[in-house]
């Protein structure tokens with residue numbers, strides 16, 4: 157587990173360098189390989205440029221802390237992680253970004269981002285050719301995490317790729333391990349950026 161913490165912490169610091177986690181934003185988690193009912197999630201309010209293996213804590217599948225951590229809370233968005241693990245039981249790792257292009261894409265007054273023809277679509281598990289179209293769903297942002305978790309459950313059918321956008325907020329992506337979750341987030345973010353820049357040029 158210490159290895160996983162340290163690998164994910166390194167990824168988090170790298171994402172901060174990319175500008176994906178300004179102002180303490182974003183959160184991350186993985187499930188214990190030895191007990192998948194235990195979620196190791198980032199603590200709330202941590203500066204991601206300094207994130208270390210000590211900045212995680214353990215919660216159960218309902219988001220309750222498994223030990224007394226005085227004055228320290230799990231991520232405010234922990235219930236999103238809990239719901240995704242519940243909806244996709246094989247998934248073991250979740251990553252989140254607050255990237256500029258995710259937010260820009262979400263402001264088009266659409267309920268999904270349509271991505272078509274890009275080679276990097278193959279970064280999403282199961283996609284074997286660029287000759288395809290995917291819809292990355294956009295859900296309205298809210299501070300009401302139980303309500304948002306319900307939306308995810310009700311709209312599970314829209315989660316056809318392992319990523320979604322929270323409007324004017326950021327991207328969530330997940331995978332069977334850190335490598336896959338990372339690949340999915342990077343796939344989504346790259347595609348949001350290239351698609352946004354192409355649309356800008358063609359208007």
Ligand SMILES: CSCCC(=O)C(=O)COP(=O)(O)O
Nearest residue numbers: 179181182183200201231232
């Ligand atoms: C200034 S960040 C606002 C909250 C947020 O969207 C986020 O990703 C970070 O919340 P956390 O409680 O995980 O620090």
Ligand SMILES: [Zn+2]
Nearest residue numbers: 181182233326
């Ligand atoms: Zn967030």
